[in-house]
Amino acid sequence: MDYRGIFEDAVDALRQEKRYRVFADLERVAGQFPRAIYRDRADNPREITIWCSNDYLGMGQNREVVSALVNTATRMGAGAGGTRNISGTNRPLVELERSLADLHRKEAALVFTSGFVSNEAAISTIARLLPDCLILSDQLNHASMIAGVRHSGMEKKIFRHNDVGHLAELLEAAGRQRPKIILFESVYSMDGDIAPIAEIADLAARHNALTYIDEVHAVGLYGPRGAGICEREGLMDRIDIIEGTLAKGFGVMGGYVTGSRPVVDAIRSYAPEFIFTTALPPALCAAARASIEHLKTSNVEREAHQRQAGRVKKVLVEAGLPVLASQTHIVPLIIGDARACKAASDMLLDRHGLYIQPINYPTVPKGTERLRITPSPFHDDAMIDELRDALVDVWARLDLPTRKISDQLSVRALPPGDLTLPTTGG
Numbered sequence: 001m002d003y004r005g006i007f008e009d010a011v012d013a014l015r016q017e018k019r020y021r022v023f024a025d026l027e028r029v030a031g032q033f034p035r036a037i038y039r040d041r042a043d044n045p046r047e048i049t050i051w052c053s054n055d056y057l058g059m060g061q062n063r064e065v066v067s068a069l070v071n072t073a074t075r076m077g078a079g080a081g082g083t084r085n086i087s088g089t090n091r092p093l094v095e096l097e098r099s100l101a102d103l104h105r106k107e108a109a110l111v112f113t114s115g116f117v118s119n120e121a122a123i124s125t126i127a128r129l130l131p132d133c134l135i136l137s138d139q140l141n142h143a144s145m146i147a148g149v150r151h152s153g154m155e156k157k158i159f160r161h162n163d164v165g166h167l168a169e170l171l172e173a174a175g176r177q178r179p180k181i182i183l184f185e186s187v188y189s190m191d192g193d194i195a196p197i198a199e200i201a202d203l204a205a206r207h208n209a210l211t212y213i214d215e216v217h218a219v220g221l222y223g224p225r226g227a228g229i230c231e232r233e234g235l236m237d238r239i240d241i242i243e244g245t246l247a248k249g250f251g252v253m254g255g256y257v258t259g260s261r262p263v264v265d266a267i268r269s270y271a272p273e274f275i276f277t278t279a280l281p282p283a284l285c286a287a288a289r290a291s292i293e294h295l296k297t298s299n300v301e302r303e304a305h306q307r308q309a310g311r312v313k314k315v316l317v318e319a320g321l322p323v324l325a326s327q328t329h330i331v332p333l334i335i336g337d338a339r340a341c342k343a344a345s346d347m348l349l350d351r352h353g354l355y356i357q358p359i360n361y362p363t364v365p366k367g368t369e370r371l372r373i374t375p376s377p378f379h380d381d382a383m384i385d386e387l388r389d390a391l392v393d394v395w396a397r398l399d400l401p402t403r404k405i406s407d408q409l410s411v412r413a414l415p416p417g418d419l420t421l422p423t424t425g426g
């Protein structure tokens with residue numbers, strides 16, 4: 001058995017399909033975001049500008065956050081030292097869970113080692129505890145939610161993206177008595193569009209279904225206290241379970257769910273992904289809490305973020321670049337071809353020192369390959385002009401599709417038949 005050959009072939013297959021992922025070796029320098037040191041394959045260092053980080057507000061370099069991490073590590077050591085049940089429940093973690101429950105105005109919160117794990121663990125556990133549960137999942141839900149659905153082993157139905165009419169049909173067909181849970185995101189990470197949260201909450205109430213929302217690309221960024229789109233829209237009390245990450249808007253690491261005490265306690269008591277793993281280190285918990293508490297009272301970062309994201313969209317649209325209209329801080333530039341997308345990303349880095357990772361299938365549907373730009377409050381106007389000039393240069397050199405062409409590429413109109421479970425995100 002040529003085991004080595006089998007794995008080599010599997011990877012080669014991805015290369016053929018232009019789906020092989022090449023990671024950029026980066027050294028971020030606290031205090032200089034979004035500048036960083038990039039090292040090429042020969043380890044030659046070079047200063048670049050990152051335009052695709054999910055540390056959306058740059059909280060990863062915030063002084064309060066960094067000193068909370070350093071002071072706590074110095075005081076309590078590097079690791080948690082055990083599972084939550086066996087000596088790993090540390091004081092900063094307990095305080096973090098209280099801070100998160102307060103943020104989303106819920107009875108309780110539970111912290112996991114990542115947002116991926118929180119979705120996978122919470123969804124699979126909740127669905128398994130509901131007898132004959134039917135899961136209703138948005139077509140563009142993240143890979144971690146799909147992993148939870150699959151792991152639950154329960155029946156699922158996929159509704160077309162943000163299509164409340166289709167969701168209503170599926171709920172109607174399931175009947176009022178059957179336990180049901182609706183899974184969706186507030187901000188979809190690749191298109192930057194927002195779910196019709198109020199309509200979905202209305203349907204859930206009418207058809208007696210639970211609601212589970214992933215606010216991973218919204219927490220810290222939206223709402224008067226940074227709790228997300230549900231807070232901004234005054235809908236937090238209408239959603240049963242709110243899931244988020246500590247790794248994007250808050251700039252650290254980890255994931256969490258919030259909800260009623262019984263549902264959170266049930267996940268705590270049944271989820272193997274929570275029970276049989278080491279707890280999040282106290283230093284990370286203290287850093288995440290410092291970030292959350294800072295953003296509960298400060299709108300400075302959010303306002304600057306929205307201002308700079310808005311300016312990026314305006315400047316790139318005026319330059320005739322194929323910006324996909326988004327309601328949020330995510331700025332997708334549609335290229336529609338995996339090879340061209342990779343070439344554009346490489347040329348931006350090599351010729352202009354600007355780093356934007358190409359996003360290809362299966363993260364996005366074939367034909368909608370894109371550069372996903374995520375401006376931060378630290379991308380100043382000069383950097384935005386530099387980005388525009390670099391993109392215009394690359395678009396001309398590679399003869400890439402301009403705005404006129406991208407408008408014809410209505411990326412969101414996925415063919416109705418395509419209701420399989422794609423693996424999106426990450």
Ligand SMILES: Cc1ncc(COP(=O)(O)O)c(C=O)c1O
Nearest residue numbers: 114115116142189216245247425
């Ligand atoms: C929508 C969504 N949910 C969950 C996750 C997982 O979060 P984390 O990075 O904390 O594992 C991601 C990560 O990219 C995501 O995009």
